[in-house]
Amino acid sequence: TGGVYQLRQGQQRRIVCKVKPVPNSGTLPIICQSISSVSIGSVTVRVKLQRQLDSYSEEDLTVLKQKWSKALQRRRTYLHQQLQKVMIKSGVDQSSLEQEREQSLVEQLVSLTEEQNAVQLPPPGSNIPGAPADWTPPIGKEAHIPVIFLNLNGDDFSSQVSGEFISLAGTNAIIPKEMSNKFFNLPIVEHYDDEVCAVASWDSSIHNNPLLNRQTSADERVYLIVKSVVRLSHPVMLDIVLRKRICVNIYKKQSLTSKFVRSFIGTSNTYYDTAVIYEIVSNIPKASEELEERESLAQMAANDQEANT
Template sequence: MSGSQLWTVAQLENKLIDMREMYNDKLNGVMREPSCTPSPEGSPSRSIPQSSLDEVMIDPFFESQEHHNLIGVANVFLEVLFHDMKLDYQVPIISHQGEVAGRLHVQIYRVPSESDGIQSPDREYSDGFERAEGLLGKVITCRVRIKKASSLPESLSHFVFCQYSFFNLSEMLVVAPVFDPTQSSESQTQATTFVFDHEKDFKVVVTEEFLEYVQDDALSIEVWGHRNGGAIEMGEPKLDAEEKSKSLQARWSEVSRRLELWTEFRELNEAGQWVPVEVRQQEDVATGGVHQLKQGQQRRLIVGLSLPNHGAGLPIGIDTITSVSIGCVCLCEAGDHRSFDSYQASVSVPVVSESGIEEDLERIRAQWTLALKSRQKYLEQQLDSLCSKSNKSEAELEREHSLMGQWVSLTEERTAVSIPAPNSDIPGAPCDWIPPPGVEEHVPVLFLDLNSDDMTGEMTSDENSPRIAGLHSYLPKEESGGPLVMLPIVHFDDKELIATCSWDSSIHDHPALNVPSSSNEKVYAVVKVGVRLSHPCSMELVLRKRVCLNIYKKASLTDRIRKRIVGSETLHRTAVYYDVVAHLPKVSVSTFGESNFCSLSFCHSDAL
């Protein structure tokens, strides 16, 4: 276990006595049992087996009563044990504040055996429930691998270990990191990545109780660390120093996640098969491209969801697509639809005045500004009280220096509210990028506005009323346009998160959808998708995507030649990226940081 400890003078004197006694016993040939200070009640180290602590227990410098701090818990669902496949995932470590405190690389699968006919843990099995029922009464081997923990808080990256319990085990299994003798002590102290290379097989008789455990429960792996206690004595714990040094962008990335919504139209070909229509990109169309629809054809609308940059940011679990609607059809002439994408109106139509779009972004900025005003008021009070003192102690000088640093950070954060840096993870940051083909350039913000009760699953006062995000984030011209028509979902792929809907464009009774479009006209419509989330909490999302359509009667000779030249590289989808924000970062919301709590409690203890 890598890390460092700070001792008081009294502790050093006691350790020197122990070392002298051990040295004399060694010279006299006396063997004595290794000992260390017993762990306090409730400490996780009391459950560590003796075999796991052999190297630690013989170290006279080890202080096992040093406070353990729970970095977070990584929850892994075990339903993969019913399938012939291996779960290999960077599980987010969720702290008690509901924030991502790191990643734990975990592998879980059922070990192949001749009795159940499994040939490979990587082969997928479709009927998992029936397969689970067929395993009743059999003995299976479940393998749990904990590879490594990464991106842990630097202040808690001392003596890091994991502990977990599987099924009906009464004791917690403790996993210590692998010691690398090639690393210097300084690099080990500053490391935030710990390699465990732990592997454990559990032989279990499949019973109804075990089936219920696998289906409903999760394997909770606790990640513990030690805080350097010497920093509190200086009036500034290391955790707050880390939070201050962590960029504002990194703090926002921990509570946000990018979500992609894409759309695709399909028509019947001569063989009676549903094939996707072509999407042509044009410079004056900002919706990702123009869908080419043939006049009078039966159509299907396909919508799908995906999470780009897997394994980073806020963990989001998508349960299902609940509804798909299309409508608000409008006809725009050439020159009127420039920069007319999902969340930006045309140049001649102000965004805010017409529909109040980016309402979620304004809510984030309002809450952020209010939190910064509260922090500013607190800092002013604390600085005024310290400045009025004539003879300041060393701790008070350190605290005054810390408050001044927080004041500077506060000023930078207030600037970021209104003018965030381009391409940063701060909500509302301008996008200076070249999006992938078919993707809109602008990235709208969707604010979940969750609190600690929502993140932990506690009951809230408005439990009976469904929580919906994005319900009133109307697109420009959506409210003044035609009605949205809900489409029947004929097929839903729960693995790929793709919904296939039947769409008869004649139900809108709009001439622009029934006659061929002229060369200087574009038809726009709004696609509205309802999504149910399972994580970070159970709630509904409302996503919107504007699509641009071109109705044609018959493909021209030029179009047929161009299609043959382009071949398989033809674009079929248009998409929009959302930045889903769960809540404001912890440091931004707090009136004052953890350092102030620790400092105040330390000062009070001194006064007593």
């Protein structure tokens, strides 16, 4: 999760939620307008020997891959049909234009197979959604990058949902061990003017959970999920649900040893926030939805024009 928050037992706290786009990270700029709500919940515990939890989810990534794969399969079916038509006149009966056409279709099928493989198993560092993490994250940031699929129209980036209501993306991108009925909306006490940031008040007693009301054992890790609803103003006006799992350690009082160590090393090595980077995908590539490459279609049109003249 990027780190473990040290929380003193019985104190009320404030949660600071901040959202900012990663500069130079994509071809479509994202503009975040405001954070409209903050909620927290889904308390769970893991022992140190168990696999630890983070904020990664594959729900939206699965939807994206399914839609992308269907578009590529439509293209494959079309290319096979076109290739069958050309191959009927194979050998000496083929004109030079038909031979060029056959070669073009075969090359497109080879390229299509490579694209289909990359969609299902993207290589590390390929910038394809779902590619395995191939970086060393800075302190406080999670290593894995979840995907939120907006499913916008590829022509004008409009929402697929019709009507006057603003659509909500990321609702179904639940993360492991998330229990949707165990969240509490928190009162937002402050908004920052110079950045997209909201401060919410949190009293851990609202959960009525013993994991938050007692000292955490040395072999335990207590997790919660913070959910924020963020309003986007570009590429389209919509709300998006972002999740961040946090790990906390509840303590009663600092021991004399802890106080001595803190006074000795100072606070320069103390960090106060954790973060997760989301990859926001607006739509599948428009070229993947086309049945044939534009260059091939343009060449066919040029050949037809030459034949007519």
